[in-house]
Amino acid sequence: xxxxxxxxxxxxxxxxxxxxxxxxxxxxxxxxxxxxxxxxxxxxxxxxxxxxxxxxxxxxxxxxxxxxxxxxxxxxxxxxxxxxxxxxxxxxxxxxxxxxxxx
Numbered sequence: 783x784x785x786x787x788x789x790x791x792x793x794x795x796x797x798x799x800x801x802x803x804x805x806x807x808x809x810x811x812x813x814x815x816x817x818x819x820x821x822x823x824x825x826x827x828x829x830x831x832x833x834x835x836x837x838x839x840x841x842x843x844x845x846x847x848x849x850x851x852x853x854x855x856x857x858x859x860x861x862x863x864x865x866x867x868x869x870x871x872x873x874x875x876x877x878x879x880x881x882x883x884x885x
Contacts, residue, residue, distance in 0.1 A: 784804065807843075811838065824852030827846055848879040855875070859872045
């Protein structure tokens with residue numbers, strides 16, 4: 783299992799088939815992250831859940847699994863509404879999945 787957060791946006795990962803990727807996204811103030819999109823079947827979006835509350839805003843946990851060898855781009859848009867968060871870029875991740883199964 784790989785755990786990522788807001789600061790990991792833009793990273794490239796190399797993982798094995800079966801690896802779970804958990805992305806925890808925190809928001810300070812208004813707005814929240816929207817529906818994740820995945821560019822190929824190499825990575826599957828599993829689900830989204832609310833994380834533990836923090837005083838500053840919502841916490842979202844998004845889970846993915848490496849399904850098959852190949853490459854995928856994950857993009858999670860930010861719906862910031864108005865104010866300083868309005869221009870927050872999407873969370874992005876490049877994933878290269880190798881054919882070997884994760885232990």
